Amino acid sequence: MAERATVRVLVASRNAKKLTELRRVLESAGVEGVELVGLNEVPEFPETPETGATFEENALVKARDGAAAAGLPCVADDSGLEVDALNAMPGVLSARWAGRHGDDAANTALVLAQLSDTPDDRRGAAFVSACALVVPGGAERVVRGTWPGSIARSPRGEGGFGYDPVFVPEGDGRSAAELTPEEKDAASHRGRALAQLVPDLAALVS
Numbered sequence: 001m002a003e004r005a006t007v008r009v010l011v012a013s014r015n016a017k018k019l020t021e022l023r024r025v026l027e028s029a030g031v032e033g034v035e036l037v038g039l040n041e042v043p044e045f046p047e048t049p050e051t052g053a054t055f056e057e058n059a060l061v062k063a064r065d066g067a068a069a070a071g072l073p074c075v076a077d078d079s080g081l082e083v084d085a086l087n088a089m090p091g092v093l094s095a096r097w098a099g100r101h102g103d104d105a106a107n108t109a110l111v112l113a114q115l116s117d118t119p120d121d122r123r124g125a126a127f128v129s130a131c132a133l134v135v136p137g138g139a140e141r142v143v144r145g146t147w148p149g150s151i152a153r154s155p156r157g158e159g160g161f162g163y164d165p166v167f168v169p170e171g172d173g174r175s176a177a178e179l180t181p182e183e184k185d186a187a188s189h190r191g192r193a194l195a196q197l198v199p200d201l202a203a204l205v206s
């Protein structure tokens with residue numbers, strides 16, 4: 001029997017916990033013949049600063065950088081938290097809201113402090129993920145997933161990452177950090193965005 005062709009796809013993220021989610025969602029979508037490759041499996045390359053005005057712009061830049069450097073189709077996510085009472089901030093600044101990139105505890109504490117006077121009925125928020133797929137010399141696609149909810153008064157739960165302990169998705173009142181990984185993937189902004197890319201990934205194989 002002839003060997004089935006395998007397409008290698010780079011999943012480009014420097015955030016280990018986000019990368020785990022990206023890989024988990026793509027793997028559980030079960031696209032046959034796609035092998036996911038991490039940034040640690042390709043030579044290092046210079047990365048453009050994430051200074052775009054939108055999640056979509058940043059996701060495309062990350063995926064273009066990865067595709068051009070590795071010569072592989074590349075998936076990248078740019079995501080963040082939009083808080084109604086903060087006029088949709090931190091938004092694209094979510095990773096560095098308190099000043100230091102990736103300091104989840106400080107970022108979360110700052111959002112809680114900024115909302116300390118905001119009553120329960122005005123604590124609405126949403127997570128947003130833009131996921132881009134770029135094929136070297138070929139197609140580019142960027143899709144968006146959102147996850148509506150509200151901001152809790154204090155952190156709860158140990159799962160997930162980033163703002164998950166203070167984000168309460170619409171539903172049963174648990175924080176995103178209190179959901180199982182499968183529950184988070186099924187509802188999350190990232191899960192919803194990546195689901196839209198599954199047909200494009202499947203098309204790479206045929």
Ligand SMILES: O=P(O)(O)OP(=O)(O)OP(=O)(O)OC[C@H]1O[C@@H](n2cnc3c(O)ncnc32)[C@H](O)[C@@H]1O
Pocket residue numbers: 012013014015018050077078079080081094095096102104107127160161162163164188190
């Ligand atoms: O750019 P890469 O390398 O992928 O990793 P990053 O951590 O810098 O990621 P972003 O630039 O997309 O910034 C997203 C920030 O938004 C927050 N965030 C995104 N998705 C989240 C999620 O599912 N749960 C909690 N916080 C999330 C988290 O604080 C991230 O640092």
Ligand SMILES: [Mg+2]
Pocket residue numbers: 050095
């Ligand atoms: Mg980033």
